[in-house]
Amino acid sequence: QxxxxxxxxxxxxxxxxxxxxxxxxxYTFNTYDxxxxxxxxxxxxxxxxxxxxxxxxxxxxxxxxxRVTMTRNTSMRTAYMELSSLTxxxxxxxxxxxxxxxxxxxxxxxxxxxxxxxxxxxxS
Amino acid sequence: SYELTQPSSVSVFPGQTATITCSGEKLxxxxxxxxxxxxxxxxxxVIFQDNMRPSGIPERFSASISGxxxxxxxxxxxxxxxxxxxxxxxxxxxxxxxxxxxxLTVL
Numbered sequence: 316q317x318x319x320x321x322x323x324x325x326x327x328x329x330x331x332x333x334x335x336x337x338x339x340x341x342y343t344f345n346t347y348d349x350x351x352x353x354x355x356x357x358x359x360x361x362x363x364x365x366x367x368x369x370x371x372x373x374x375x376x377x378x379x380x381x382r383v384t385m386t387r388n389t390s391m392r393t394a395y396m397e398l399s400s401l402t403x404x405x406x407x408x409x410x411x412x413x414x415x416x417x418x419x420x421x422x423x424x425x426x427x428x429x430x431x432x433x434x435x436x437x438x439s
Numbered sequence: 440s441y442e443l444t445q446p447s448s449v450s451v452f453p454g455q456t457a458t459i460t461c462s463g464e465k466l467x468x469x470x471x472x473x474x475x476x477x478x479x480x481x482x483x484x485v486i487f488q489d490n491m492r493p494s495g496i497p498e499r500f501s502a503s504i505s506g507x508x509x510x511x512x513x514x515x516x517x518x519x520x521x522x523x524x525x526x527x528x529x530x531x532x533x534x535x536x537x538x539x540x541x542x543l544t545v546l
Contacts, residue, residue, distance in 0.1 A: 350535065362535040
C-alpha cells in the first residue's frame with residue numbers, strides 16, 4: 316500500500332533552516348510528483364510547491380520563492396523540503412502528498428496520498 | 440490575485456444533505472478537487488475530476504461545477520462526515536490553489 320512517512324516533529328530557532336523528509340513506499344517513486352502543503356494551527360491548508368522525483372524539477376508558490384528548496388534522493392525513495400530563514404510564522408504542520416500524476420507549469424492533479432505531517436516549531 | 444472562496448462553516452442535521460460551495464473566477468472552465476480533513480488527521484481526497492470518487496469514498500459524496508462555483512454535496516450526512524473540507528484548482532500563476540476551508544458541523 317502507498318505510504319509517505321515523515322518525521323514527527325522538528326524544533327528550530329528563528330533564522331535557522333529546516334529540512335523535512337518524506338519517505339515513499341508502495342509505488343514507483345519516480346512516477347508521481349510530490350506536493351508540499353503546510354497548515355498552521357487552526358488555519359487552512361497552504362500549498363508550498365511541487366517536485367518531480369524523476370527529473371528533480373520543482374515549482375514553488377510565489378510566497379516561498381527564494382526561501383524553499385525541494386529535492387529528492389531516488390535511491391532512498393525520499394523527498395525533501397528545506398525552508399530557510401525561519402520565523403515564528405513558519406510554525407506549522409508540514410505535509411508531503413503524492414500527486415496523482417505530473418504537475419505542469421500551470422496546474423497540478425490532485426494529491427491522492429498524504430503523509431502524516433511533521434510539526435515544525437520555530438521558537439527561541 | 441485569483442482566489443477560491445468557501446463559507447467558513449456549514450451545519451446540517453444527521454440524514455440531511457450538506458452543501459459546500461467553492462467560488463472562483465471561471466472555475467467552471469477548470470477542474471475542482473475536494474479534500475476532507477478530520478481533526479488531527481491528514482487530508483483525504485474525496486472528489487477528483489469534478490465528480491469522481493477515489494476507492495473507499497462513500498457514494499453519498501458527490502460534486503458539480505457550473506459557472507464560477509463548484510459544489511460538494513453530501514447526501515444523508517452522517518456524524519462521521521463532520522470535518523473540514525477544502526477545494527482545489529489552479530490559478531493564473533499558481534499550479535495549486537486551495538480554498539480557505541469549510542467546517543462542516545453535524546448537529
